[in-house]
Structures are given as C-alpha cells and as structure tokens.
Amino acid sequence: MTERPIDLSNYPSSQAAKRPVLSLRKFALMASVAAGLGAAVYGFGPSHGPIDVFTSTAHAQVHNEVRKVAQPVGFADIVERVKPSVISVKVAMGDKTAKDDSADKDDAPFQPGSPMERFFRRFGGPDGLPPGFRGGPRGGRGPATGQGSGFFISSDGYAVTNNHVVDGADKVEVTTDDGKTYSAKVIGTDPRTDLALIKVSGRTDFPFAKLSDGKPRIGDWVLAVGNPFGLGGTVTAGIVSASGRDIGNGPYDDFIQIDAPVNKGNSGGPAFDVSGEVMGVNTAIYSPSGGNVGIAFSIPASTVKSVVAQLKDKGTVSRGWIGVQIQPVTDDIADSLGMKKAEGALVAEPQANGPAAKAGIQSGDVITGVNGAPVKDAKELARTIGGMAPGNAVKLNVLHKGQEKVINLTLGQLPNTLEAKAAFDKDSGKSSRGADVPKLGMTVAPANSVAGAGKEGVVVTEVDPKSAAAERGFKEGDVILEVGGKSVASADDVREAISAARSDNKNSVLMRIKSGGSSRFVAVPLAKG
Incomplete structure (x- = not known):
C-alpha cells in the first residue's frame, strides 16, 4: 500500500517546512496504541510553533502507561522487607595446633565416614569442605575459621543456621544487615538435618523472618539471601527446580532443589518465597568446581519448624x-x-x-x-x-x-550414637579361597573359618567382576546370612537354596547380606538351566 503524507495545508508554510512528515500508517499505529491504553488522543491543529509529538501530553501519557506494562516484575520490595532479618555468621574453632605434622590430617568439620563428610567429599570442592568453611593449613596448625549465613526467627535474637557452620565452634559472631556485630551462643544443633539454633542477646527488636506454612511448588520463584564468599547481604533469584531430593546425606533427606545462585558462605541462609516467607534453609550445593552451577539444596521450612522447636525447648532433637x-x-x-x-x-x-x-x-x-x-x-x-x-x-x-x-x-x-562397625580382616579372608557358587560368579567360605567375620553365614572371598554378583554390588568380605529365607553356613547351603528357588520357577533369589556392620537384602537373578 502506498503511504500518503499528512495534509499540512492548514499549517503556516513557514512551519510546514519544519514539521516531520508522518505516514498515515505510523500515525494510525500511534493512535491505536494510545486508544488501547485508554489514553486521550489530541488532534493536530494550527499552531504557532513546531509540535514535538514525543513530548506532547498525549504521548507522555502513553509512554507512562507503556512503561508500567513493559517493565519486568522485580523483587526489590520483597528484598527490602526481608533482607534485614538475614545475618552473616562467623565462627572460630580455637587453636587447632596439631600434636604432629601428619600430612593426612585436616580441619574438616565432620567425623570421617559420617554422612555429611561423605556428601561433601562427593559434592563439595576439591578439599571436600562444605560451603563457607575455611580450615587451617593441613596438619591442623593455627586457628580454623568458618563463615556462613543465617536469619533471625524472633525479635529477641533466636536465629537459624546450619549445624556444619557452627559445629565445634568456640566463638560465634553474627553481623546484621546494618553492619553491627554481636556475639552469639549455640543453643542446640541437629547433625541429622544439619540445622542449628543460635541466640543473640541484648536486644528485643531484631527484624525477623517467618517460616512458611505452605509447601513450595516446582516452578515457584525463590530468593536466596546470604553471605557468599564473605560478601554479606547478597541476593540471588531463581526457581524451585525439584522437591523431595535425596542427596545421600541420611534417612531424613527431603531437600528442595533450587537454581538461585548459591555459593560457599550461603550455608544456613534463607530461601524466601515471593510472600517474603522462608521456604527453606540453604545447606548444600552440587558443584564439581566449588562454585555455583545452578543446583542448590534447601531444608524445607516444615522440617526447620519441627527441629527448631525442639532445639529451643531442650537443646536436642528426639525422634x-x-x-x-x-x-x-x-x-x-x-x-x-x-x-x-x-x-x-x-x-x-x-x-x-x-x-x-x-x-x-x-x-x-x-x-x-x-x-x-x-x-x-x-x-x-x-x-x-x-x-x-x-x-x-x-x-x-x-x-x-x-x-x-x-x-x-x-x-x-532414636539413639544419638552409631554402633561400632565390625571390620573384616581381608588378609584372613584371602587365605581361604572358599568354594565356588555356580553361575553367581563368587566363592564363599564359612564365616567361622574367617577371622573377624563372625559365626553366622558364609563370607564372600572372591567375586568375578563380570558376574551377576558383581553387578549386584557383592564384594570381598560381605557375609551372606540367608538365601531364599533360609540361613546358610556353607557353600552347599547356598547351592541348595538356589536350587530350591529355581524349582519354584523364581527369576531371582533374595539374599540377606551383612556388609560393613549393616545388613541388607539383595535380589540376585538366577541363570536359566
């Protein structure tokens, strides 16, 4: 369609030369935008001076309306309201001077072999330490310090953080959003959920956050506020990526997965929903490099409520x-x-x-x-x-x-201490090769003939790496206690139980094995024939 210029005959010739020529198409587009936004449209009439349509009353009104519609939703109002409740937590572990110079010791905050130690060895940085932890030099010389995050849950100074942030601390200090520093006391900790309750005294007007009563949905917005790398008062945003995550930390794993950037030092900090309530406590990150890769885990508010209530009441958690x-x-x-x-x-x-x-x-x-x-x-x-x-x-x-x-x-x-685990003497196990178990790919020997294996069952002394047994996780030192619901004490007992299962036309046989002090069942497929 050929565009026609607007008729400027009504304007003085001296002004017409200065006036920009607007096509009917462009003018119609502008008018339709104005009409669509409910703005008043003023006609062009005779004027004693050039009209700048970009500063006219009509366009200013249109511009304001468009700006309101087009501007993306921000979180500034929410952050302004919740950020004062978030604190930076700094701990001192005291003088960790080692008694020897052994190079295989460090200041890791978890007991070797504990669930949290295994998790951070798997998902933490190269040193296996949790987010925000900074240990002393290898060999344990000098003081160890750590830093993390937390948030007040009451105006009288009760605050939540992670257990691994304050565990073993001789001194805890918190810094509020206004830059003031206070001493804090550890009221109680719960290693099983990695939560801790601390208390700051001296004031009764601390701004505090509310723990959410609801359950977040996948896709909900989430704001993480904390102290990454010591940079207190940092806010990041993302969404809830998943819920009910099991990260191998223990039987109470029920984490919320979020993709808001979380780094070392965010541990113990809150994850807020768009209502300004705490949906979870950030506790761990998945990071091959130690930095944010968009996968972080938060303890749900429902768990936090239950644990904190008991910590406040008696300093421990009973289950x-x-x-x-x-x-x-x-x-x-x-x-x-x-x-x-x-x-x-x-x-x-x-x-x-x-x-x-x-x-x-x-x-x-x-x-x-x-x-x-x-x-x-x-x-x-x-x-x-x-x-x-x-x-x-x-x-x-x-x-x-x-x-x-x-x-x-x-x-x-629930007992607070773990039972001691029996150790298997591998040298003794290898000294007795045992008898083959056909078509399972392993050899076994009576447990009472192998030092350290106990008196019940048969000990696995060798496993073919390409066998069905290896695929099911059998390894040297495992003790088979039952096969098909029957106790076994020799290789013959194992063979007979397998034959009975075949006679019953079963596709697999259930074995109860003891490994590392704990028992479990393993279904082993039966080869035909």
Whole structure:
C-alpha cells in the first residue's frame, strides 16, 4: 500500500517546512496504541510553533502507561522487607595446633565416614569442605575459621543456621544487615538435618523472618539471601527446580532443589518465597568446581519448624525409633517376595531388644503402612517414624511371608550414637579361597573359618567382576546370612537354596547380606538351566 503524507495545508508554510512528515500508517499505529491504553488522543491543529509529538501530553501519557506494562516484575520490595532479618555468621574453632605434622590430617568439620563428610567429599570442592568453611593449613596448625549465613526467627535474637557452620565452634559472631556485630551462643544443633539454633542477646527488636506454612511448588520463584564468599547481604533469584531430593546425606533427606545462585558462605541462609516467607534453609550445593552451577539444596521450612522447636525447648532433637535396618523394595525384591508392587520398606535386620524385635518383626518383613497410611518407600518410613515423638503408640502394616498383619508397638527414642562397625580382616579372608557358587560368579567360605567375620553365614572371598554378583554390588568380605529365607553356613547351603528357588520357577533369589556392620537384602537373578 502506498503511504500518503499528512495534509499540512492548514499549517503556516513557514512551519510546514519544519514539521516531520508522518505516514498515515505510523500515525494510525500511534493512535491505536494510545486508544488501547485508554489514553486521550489530541488532534493536530494550527499552531504557532513546531509540535514535538514525543513530548506532547498525549504521548507522555502513553509512554507512562507503556512503561508500567513493559517493565519486568522485580523483587526489590520483597528484598527490602526481608533482607534485614538475614545475618552473616562467623565462627572460630580455637587453636587447632596439631600434636604432629601428619600430612593426612585436616580441619574438616565432620567425623570421617559420617554422612555429611561423605556428601561433601562427593559434592563439595576439591578439599571436600562444605560451603563457607575455611580450615587451617593441613596438619591442623593455627586457628580454623568458618563463615556462613543465617536469619533471625524472633525479635529477641533466636536465629537459624546450619549445624556444619557452627559445629565445634568456640566463638560465634553474627553481623546484621546494618553492619553491627554481636556475639552469639549455640543453643542446640541437629547433625541429622544439619540445622542449628543460635541466640543473640541484648536486644528485643531484631527484624525477623517467618517460616512458611505452605509447601513450595516446582516452578515457584525463590530468593536466596546470604553471605557468599564473605560478601554479606547478597541476593540471588531463581526457581524451585525439584522437591523431595535425596542427596545421600541420611534417612531424613527431603531437600528442595533450587537454581538461585548459591555459593560457599550461603550455608544456613534463607530461601524466601515471593510472600517474603522462608521456604527453606540453604545447606548444600552440587558443584564439581566449588562454585555455583545452578543446583542448590534447601531444608524445607516444615522440617526447620519441627527441629527448631525442639532445639529451643531442650537443646536436642528426639525422634521416634522402631529399631530396624530398612531398605527400598526394588522390582527384583518384590518379585522374589511375591509382591505385586515394589513399595514399602524391607526390614533387613531388626535390632536386638529394639521395639520392632520385641513386637515380633523379623528380617524379610515389609512394612507397608503406619497408622493406616501407606508407606511408599524406606525413606518415607524413616521420615514418618522420625517425625513422631518417642513413647507414641503406632500400628504398623506388615507383610510377613506373604501374609498381611498389623503389629502394635511403642516407639523408642532414636539413639544419638552409631554402633561400632565390625571390620573384616581381608588378609584372613584371602587365605581361604572358599568354594565356588555356580553361575553367581563368587566363592564363599564359612564365616567361622574367617577371622573377624563372625559365626553366622558364609563370607564372600572372591567375586568375578563380570558376574551377576558383581553387578549386584557383592564384594570381598560381605557375609551372606540367608538365601531364599533360609540361613546358610556353607557353600552347599547356598547351592541348595538356589536350587530350591529355581524349582519354584523364581527369576531371582533374595539374599540377606551383612556388609560393613549393616545388613541388607539383595535380589540376585538366577541363570536359566
């Protein structure tokens, strides 16, 4: 379509020469934008001077309306409201002068072999330390310091941070958003959830944050505020990437995964929702390099509430306990037990004199429900029982040798110390090669013939790396206690149990093994023929 110039005959000729020529198309477009925004449109009429349409009243109104619509939503109002509640936490571990110069020691904040130590060795930086931790030189010489984040949960100075930030600290200091520094006291810690409660005294007007009552949805906005690399008061934004994450830290793993940039020093800081409430406490990052890669993990507010309430009340956390080692029910295990679905928690071993053992629960039983509510898997059972108070009476739905039954028991208190693990003398194990177990790819010997292996079961003395046993995780030193529900004490017992399973047309046989002081069931596929 040919564009026609606007008729300027009504304008004085001296002004017409100065006036820009607007096509009808451009003018119509401008008019339609103005009309669409509800703006008044003024006509062009005779004038004694040049009209600048870009500063006219009509265009100014249009410009203001467009600016309101086009401007992206920001978080400044939320940040202004919540940022004062966030604190930087600095700790001193005291004089860590080592008694010797052994090069294989360091100032890592976790006990060797502990769940948190294993997690950070796997997901932390090259030194395996958690975000925000800075240890002294190798060999332990000199003081060790750490830094992290936290936030007030009450006006009288109670604040939440991570256990690994303050664990073992001789001195804790917090710096508020206005730059003031205060001494803090550790009220209580909970290593199992990596939470700690600290207290700052001297004021009753601290700005504080509220823990959310709701559960975040995947895709919700999230704001992380904290002290990355010592740069206090840093705000980053992202979304909730996933929920219910299990990162291998322990049976109570139920992390929120977020993609808001979180780095070393953010540990213990809050993750806010768009209502300005704390949806979680940032505790760990997945980072091959030690820096942000967009995967961070937060402890849900619901967990924080429960733990903090107990820490404030008595300084420790008490959890319900039934006294069993449990594991997931895999498809192979479900097939071996004749279950239609792979669900519930398989009891690998009840602890002697524990509530479950006293109530009659046995190895091989599957716990499928608690107080009538179904149990999806072993993690859910651990969280459900752990969320109950010791002394509570519960009803467990149990599948025992194919029969469903209900067992009543009273919860004990989860012990705070781990049992010592028996060690296997590999040299002794290798001295007795054992007897072959056909088509499984391993050799076994009676446990009572191998030093350190105990008196029950048979010890795995050799595993073919290309065998079915190796694929299922068997290794030298494992002790096989049961095969197909029958106790075994020799290679012949193992062979007979496998033959019986084949005779029953089973695709796999369930074995109960002891490894590193704990028991578990393994479904091993049976070769045909």
